[in-house]
Amino acid sequence: MQPAFSSTKQAAAFAVLLLVILLSPLLVGESMLRSREQIYSSIPWSAGPYPYVHDQIFVEKGDLDVVFMGPSTMWYGIDTSYFQKKLSEKLGRPAEARTICWDWVGADPFYRIAKDLLEHRRVHMIVFCDVAITAPDTAHKMAPDLFRWPERGEDLAGLQPRAKTAFYAASIIGMPRNLLGRVRSNLPVTGQDAEEISWPGGEHIKNPFLHLGSLSCPMIEGREWVKFTPPTKPDPSNVLVYSETTKTNFQFLNGAATHEMPLQPLQINFLKKVAALAREHDVKMVYLYVPRENEAKFTTIDPTTFWPDIFGSNVAMVGIPPAKLFAGLSDDEITKLYWEYRHLNDNGQKFFTPVVTPALVQLYETEIQH
Amino acid sequence: MKLKFNIDTIVYAAVVILCLAVVALIVASRFQFADVRPVYQGF
Numbered sequence: 146m147q148p149a150f151s152s153t154k155q156a157a158a159f160a161v162l163l164l165v166i167l168l169s170p171l172l173v174g175e176s177m178l179r180s181r182e183q184i185y186s187s188i189p190w191s192a193g194p195y196p197y198v199h200d201q202i203f204v205e206k207g208d209l210d211v212v213f214m215g216p217s218t219m220w221y222g223i224d225t226s227y228f229q230k231k232l233s234e235k236l237g238r239p240a241e242a243r244t245i246c247w248d249w250v251g252a253d254p255f256y257r258i259a260k261d262l263l264e265h266r267r268v269h270m271i272v273f274c275d276v277a278i279t280a281p282d283t284a285h286k287m288a289p290d291l292f293r294w295p296e297r298g299e300d301l302a303g304l305q306p307r308a309k310t311a312f313y314a315a316s317i318i319g320m321p322r323n324l325l326g327r328v329r330s331n332l333p334v335t336g337q338d339a340e341e342i343s344w345p346g347g348e349h350i351k352n353p354f355l356h357l358g359s360l361s362c363p364m365i366e367g368r369e370w371v372k373f374t375p376p377t378k379p380d381p382s383n384v385l386v387y388s389e390t391t392k393t394n395f396q397f398l399n400g401a402a403t404h405e406m407p408l409q410p411l412q413i414n415f416l417k418k419v420a421a422l423a424r425e426h427d428v429k430m431v432y433l434y435v436p437r438e439n440e441a442k443f444t445t446i447d448p449t450t451f452w453p454d455i456f457g458s459n460v461a462m463v464g465i466p467p468a469k470l471f472a473g474l475s476d477d478e479i480t481k482l483y484w485e486y487r488h489l490n491d492n493g494q495k496f497f498t499p500v501v502t503p504a505l506v507q508l509y510e511t512e513i514q515h
Numbered sequence: 516m517k518l519k520f521n522i523d524t525i526v527y528a529a530v531v532i533l534c535l536a537v538v539a540l541i542v543a544s545r546f547q548f549a550d551v552r553p554v555y556q557g558f
Contacts, residue, residue: 311544
């Protein structure tokens with residue numbers, strides 16, 4: 146068998162290389178890393194809506210009335226243009242609504258993206274969904290991009306050692322891109338005006354730039370796409386805001402079938418950091434229950450957690466029991482509203498948004514306007 | 516067998532220790548971001 150190294154010198158060089166890589170987060174200071182703007186402009190559509198997130202944080206200016214935030218559940222779930230139109234009508238002025246999301250569940254991207262957003266723009270209300278449902282107790286897939294070790298003080302405070310180790314490892318993975326981004330700038334984001342965007346596995350998708358950030362997905366898993374408008378419209382008065390009088394319609398940590406595990410310590414830690422950010426920047430938080438297809442028969446609203454435990458009094462919880470949302474629809478018709486069981490498709494987005502919009506608009510009016 | 520501590524031993528021991536450190540880092544961090552399958556759009 147050939148030896149691994151042809152000489153001791155070669156082995157020593159390999160050892161030094163490993164040592165430098167392992168210690169790189171400690172050796173490289175913040176001044177040697179790319180700016181956070183360069184982070185967002187470097188991530189392609191295939192990893193999430195970062196070209197649009199970059200635009201919203203670093204390019205577009207002005208206050209935002211309502212921002213829908215969450216993993217792809219929210220990205221696919223809300224027709225932001227419809228919501229903005231209805232909010233404008235209610236307020237009697239042009240309102241500004243956006244969808245600013247990420248791919249894959251996790252509270253650490255929620256914190257990181259919200260922090261960057263709120264440092265650049267005034268946001269009055271953030272509507273979020275179950276951002277960390279089934280998310281593991283470790284750093285998010287995008288942590289090598291979104292997290293940098295020099296920012297660990299604030300970002301990692303209160304985390305367990307193993308979670309901190311995950312972020313340390315993430316910062317090693319992200320190091321080459323961070324260093325390269327300091328040496329030269331990314332090409333500017335292009336294609337904002339294109340009708341469609343594509344990535345491997347997601348061809349001919351309507352460009353979220355033209356839809357205030359939301360993604361309308363013309364797909365149904367395992368069958369041909371078909372446009373479908375349910376014959377019945379749910380009554381928006383069935384949408385409930387959690388209170389003493391409505392609380393029997395909510396169940397927490399109920400659905401063992403759908404919520405495979407409770408929120409993990411890392412996820413709770415970052416959600417509490419989002420809560421602190423919201424207080425610091427005076428943002429009203431609203432939790433919106435976006436039901437999964439396998440929850441369609443649920444007669445209650447089933448959030449993953451009791452959100453006031455994390456956000457205190459600065460959160461309202463809104464939802465419609467799925468059994469009322471999908472009342473009168475067959476299983477086959479419900480399937481036509483989903484791309485797959487966690488994501489509403491274009492049919493589902495157009496069905497779901499008008500149902501929840503009046504309650505969200507009303508919340509904005511009572512919580513923000515007055 | 517008597518182990519002779521010369522420079523070769525030290526260098527190769529360092530290589531082994533550092534490789535173990537890499538493995539430990541991967542295991543300890545539950546490396547979900549090292550998933551190298553084609554990017555799956557969605558959750």
